[in-house]
Amino acid sequence: MCGIIGYIGKDNSVKHLIEGLRALEYRGYDSAGVAFFDKENALMRVKAEGRLANVEAKLANVPEAAGSHCGIGHTRWATHGAPSDTNSHPHGTAALQIVHNGIIENHVELKAELVALGYTFESDTDTEIAAKLLDYYYKQESNAPDAISRLTGRLRGSYALGILFEVEPNKIYAVRKDSPLIIGIGKGENFIASDITAILRSTRDYYQLEEGELATVTADSIEISCNGKQIVKERKTALWDVEAAERGGYAHFMLKEIHEEPEAMIKTLRPRIKDMLPDFSDEKLDTSALAKVERLHIVACGTAMHAGLIARGLFESLARIPVEVEIASEFRYNDPIIDESDLVIIISQSGETADSLAALRLAKEKGAHTLAIVNVTGSSIAREADSVLYTLAGPEIAVASTKAYTVQTSLLSLLAVECAMLRGRINESAARELVTELYERAPKAVAEMIDRADEVKAIAEEIKTCEDLFFIGRGADYYLSSEGSLKLKEISYIHSEAYAAGELKHGTISLVVPGIPVIALCTVPSLIEKMGSNIREVTARGANAIAVSFKDVPEANKTVIIPTIDPRLAFLPAVTVLQLLAYYTSVARGCDVDKPRNLAKSVTVE
Numbered sequence: 001m002c003g004i005i006g007y008i009g010k011d012n013s014v015k016h017l018i019e020g021l022r023a024l025e026y027r028g029y030d031s032a033g034v035a036f037f038d039k040e041n042a043l044m045r046v047k048a049e050g051r052l053a054n055v056e057a058k059l060a061n062v063p064e065a066a067g068s069h070c071g072i073g074h075t076r077w078a079t080h081g082a083p084s085d086t087n088s089h090p091h092g093t094a095a096l097q098i099v100h101n102g103i104i105e106n107h108v109e110l111k112a113e114l115v116a117l118g119y120t121f122e123s124d125t126d127t128e129i130a131a132k133l134l135d136y137y138y139k140q141e142s143n144a145p146d147a148i149s150r151l152t153g154r155l156r157g158s159y160a161l162g163i164l165f166e167v168e169p170n171k172i173y174a175v176r177k178d179s180p181l182i183i184g185i186g187k188g189e190n191f192i193a194s195d196i197t198a199i200l201r202s203t204r205d206y207y208q209l210e211e212g213e214l215a216t217v218t219a220d221s222i223e224i225s226c227n228g229k230q231i232v233k234e235r236k237t238a239l240w241d242v243e244a245a246e247r248g249g250y251a252h253f254m255l256k257e258i259h260e261e262p263e264a265m266i267k268t269l270r271p272r273i274k275d276m277l278p279d280f281s282d283e284k285l286d287t288s289a290l291a292k293v294e295r296l297h298i299v300a301c302g303t304a305m306h307a308g309l310i311a312r313g314l315f316e317s318l319a320r321i322p323v324e325v326e327i328a329s330e331f332r333y334n335d336p337i338i339d340e341s342d343l344v345i346i347i348s349q350s351g352e353t354a355d356s357l358a359a360l361r362l363a364k365e366k367g368a369h370t371l372a373i374v375n376v377t378g379s380s381i382a383r384e385a386d387s388v389l390y391t392l393a394g395p396e397i398a399v400a401s402t403k404a405y406t407v408q409t410s411l412l413s414l415l416a417v418e419c420a421m422l423r424g425r426i427n428e429s430a431a432r433e434l435v436t437e438l439y440e441r442a443p444k445a446v447a448e449m450i451d452r453a454d455e456v457k458a459i460a461e462e463i464k465t466c467e468d469l470f471f472i473g474r475g476a477d478y479y480l481s482s483e484g485s486l487k488l489k490e491i492s493y494i495h496s497e498a499y500a501a502g503e504l505k506h507g508t509i510s511l512v513v514p515g516i517p518v519i520a521l522c523t524v525p526s527l528i529e530k531m532g533s534n535i536r537e538v539t540a541r542g543a544n545a546i547a548v549s550f551k552d553v554p555e556a557n558k559t560v561i562i563p564t565i566d567p568r569l570a571f572l573p574a575v576t577v578l579q580l581l582a583y584y585t586s587v588a589r590g591c592d593v594d595k596p597r598n599l600a601k602s603v604t605v606e
Contacts, residue, residue, distance in 0.1 A: 002089070002101040003027035003075040004181065005198050006162045006172045009189020009219045013037075014065040016191075017073035020198035021052050026253075026397050027101075027194060028077025029595050031088035035097035036071030038064035041169040045097060047074075047088035069219075070169060072162040072192070074099035080107070081124025091128040093135040096165045100127040101194055102158035102179040110154065130155060134163070144168065145225070148175055148214060158354065160209075162192050174215040180352045180380065183207040183215050183222055185235065190217045196238045197395055204238040208378045236378060239394075252593045254398035254491070258579050259450055261406045262443035265572075267392040268407040269414060269439050276432045276439070278418035285387050289369060290415075291422040293343045296323040297368070299331050299359045300347035303401040303486065304408060308347055309479035310571055311412035317568070318420035328355035331362070338366040345371045347412075349396060349404040351379020360384055373411060375404055389415075398594045400491045402579045405483065406446070406572065413438055413569065437566040445563040445573040453580050455560060459546060460584035463517045469494050470512070470538075471578075472501040473521035474531060480521050480571050484578030491586040491596045501534035514542030519581070520556060522549035523570035548577050 003024025007016035017034045025032075032055045033047025046062055048054035052075065059065050074089035080103075081087035090097040104110070107126035110133055115121075119132045133154065138147040144165050152159075158178035165171070174181055174192045184191030184199040184206050191199045192215065196206060207224065209215055213231070216223045224233050250256035272280055280287050296315055298308035305327055312323040326336070328346075332355075338344065344363035348356045351374035360381055363370050372385035375393050382388045391407040417434055420426045426434075449456075463469060469488065471481035478500045485498035499508055501520070512518070518538045522531045528549065535545045535555040547556035550564060562573040586593045 002077050003198065004099050004101050004160055004162050004192065004194045006072040006174065006192035006217070007189065008070040008170070008172050008217060009186060010069065011189060012066060013068040013071035014059060016202070017071050018052065018056060019201060020193060021073045021075045023198045024075050024194060025052060025595060026399055028075050030076045030078045030083035032073070032075045033088045033090055034071055034073040035090040035092070035164055036065065036068040037169040039067030043097060043164060043166045045090055047085060047090065049084050049088060070172065072097065072099050072164055072172060079103055080126045087123045087125050089127060091123065091125060091131040093132060094166065095135055095138060096131065096163060098127065098131045098134065099162045100130060101160045104130055104155050104159065105157035106155070144173055145214060145216070148173060152177065160194065170218055172217040174209060174217065175213070176209050177211055178354065178357070181209045183209060183217060185222065189219055190222055192217060197397070200238065206236055206238065207233040208236060239377065252398065254400055254402060254583050254593050257396055257398055257403045258576065258583065260394065261403045261576065262447040264393040264403045264407050265410045265443045265446065268411055272414055273435060273439055276435050277428065278414050278435065280418065283389065285389065287418050287422060289343070290419040293321065294341040296321055297336070297338065297342060297344045297363070298323060298325045298347065299328050299344060299356060301328045301353055301355055303405050303483060304347040304349060306479060306483040306486065307405050307408040307412065309482065310409045310476060311416060313476045313479065314413055314416035314568065315419060318416050319423050319425050321419065321423065328353065328359045331359040338363055338368045340367040342368045343371060344368045345373060346381055346385060347373045347408055348381050349375050349401055351376040351381040357381055373408060399596055399599050400487055400582065405575065409571065410438065410442070434566060434568065437569055441565050442569050442572045445565045446576050448563045449573045449576040456577055456580040457584040459558070460581055460588050464585055464588035466494060466517055469496045469517045469519070471496065471498040471519045471521070472504060472534060474501050474527040475524045476571055477521035477524055477527070480574055483575060484519060487579055487582035488585060490599060491582055491593055492589055492591055494585065501531055504534060505537060509537065509541070512538050512541045512543050516543050518543045518545045520545055520547045521574060522547050522553050523562065523567060523574050525567050548574050
């Protein structure tokens with residue numbers, strides 16, 4: 001969840017740390033801090049509760065920061081201890097400072113040991129415990145790599161650590177387990193970072209640090225070892241450039257990313273389509289296995305899980321294969337029934353989602369084939385899955401996911417068509433027709449809804465003062481309602497719930513009061529008549545019903561009409577409406593669109 005950055009080189013390190021932390025704030029923004037060596041090689045620390053600007057304000061009064069050549073920084077999503085100056089990272093002692101992303105699960109027993117050894121603690125964090133345990137081992141070993149090895153041998157949980165030792169002002173140490181960390185490769189300067197976006201202004205080249213590997217980084221060298229043995233790493237180059245990770249004139253990253261959806265859909269689909277039929281051969285994906293799979297499990301969290309629900313409808317209706325969609329945080333604890341005949345699809349934008357990674361490992365233990373659908377090349381889930389399909393969305397910075405959902409559902413739709421063909425459920429003609437709609441019509445339909453954003457903005461103005469709201473739908477529209485509700489609540493802070501429309505009358509309709517908005521999704525032709533009845537049920541009780549459909553819905557107070565498209569793909573322009581509604585409602589309420597409270601983009605803790 002948290003963001004880590006480190007710089008060593010000829011330039012001012014604090015400048016690079018702040019620049020990197022600004023790019024990493026989507027990973028957490030409860031507090032931030034930096035530790036650095038000044039020009040006299042004294043180890044200093046500055047940190048503050050709140051946004052990065054608070055640290056910058058403090059640094060303005062620290063002239064020593066101008067002469068720094070080496071440092072580490074951190075932006076925090078609070079787990080242990082409330083956001084505060086004291087709980088902010090870095091943590092350490094006179095001998096060392098560390099920054100940490102992850103959770104140390106055995107922190108209580110480690111703290112008891114350290115207290116018995118005479119250590120005292122200022123913060124409520126598990127990170128300070130790790131720092132002081134490292135201090136203890138360093139005093140015994142007088143050797144940084146050995147002390148770090150002893151530390152990591154004691155830690156249970158997940159961590160990515162960036163470490164400075166007071167006696168080594170020309171080195172940064174980095175180590176990881178279950179939390180992402182890369183080593184950026186520059187010229188006369190090098191970096192550590194949680195994410196490539198933090199260093200794109202300086203370099204696109206990096207090494208991916210693997211589990212248990214220790215990196216020793218100087219301005220001119222990078223040494224990576226495992227269990228004391230040096231190893232040679234593959235040099236990687238990011239596909240993204242710095243412009244892709246910046247706002248580009250848009251008011252917010254979320255709005256920019258919604259506008260990028262049509263192009264992202266085409267980029268993701270183009271390499272997998274030949275003669276308007278699915279073709280995954282370039283990715284060495286053995287799709288023939290789909291013909292023999294007895295059951296699919298789709299496992300994901302949040303928005304990715306909602307993408308899985310859309311995919312469930314397509315796989316079941318097109319390929320007639322049973323699909324279970326499961327929340328990753330529950331999957332591993334429910335003793336799932338999986339065997340070698342099953343395929344488990346793990347969906348994650350970041351490829352580092354802790355719950356999804358744990359689910360992947362469990363599925364592999366049970367013998368199932370695993371397929372990852374992720375956006376980040378070389379991420380943990382991508383590396384550990386048996387097969388991987390990358391969505392080519394480019395960086396998504398806003399915490400509320402938009403284009404990731406669109407490309408995930410687009411790719412899953414194409415995979416469902418492939419599965420249906422392999423299982424003999426549809427012929428080439430029918431498949432080609434649907435793929436043409438997906439590749440040619442759907443991006444245009446999404447673009448058309450973006451061009452008509454003012455219609456949605458007007459509705460946002462209507463609902464901006466509401467504190468409660470319902471989304472309803474049937475079939476695929478219910479799955480879509482779940483995503484629309486999540487998007488609205490996470491960035492506008494309006495209490496919102498999604499319901500299968502037919503279930504309202506079984507209790508929840510008691511909450512419908514005059515004036516409450518009800519967003520009714522009506523894109524499944526066979527269910528529109530039923531939806532009309534459900535809309536009448538809420539309008540009879542004074543609700544302000546707003547429909548989203550191919551045509552006017554007379555039972556509703558207002559209808560947003562989406563472009564004509566194959567109804568099986570109607571979720572694509574419809575979700576654009578819901579994303580825009582969440583965005584403009586958040587703006588109208590004066591919320592921080594890209595950085596909603598209590599949330600972070602990359603969820604690397606359970």
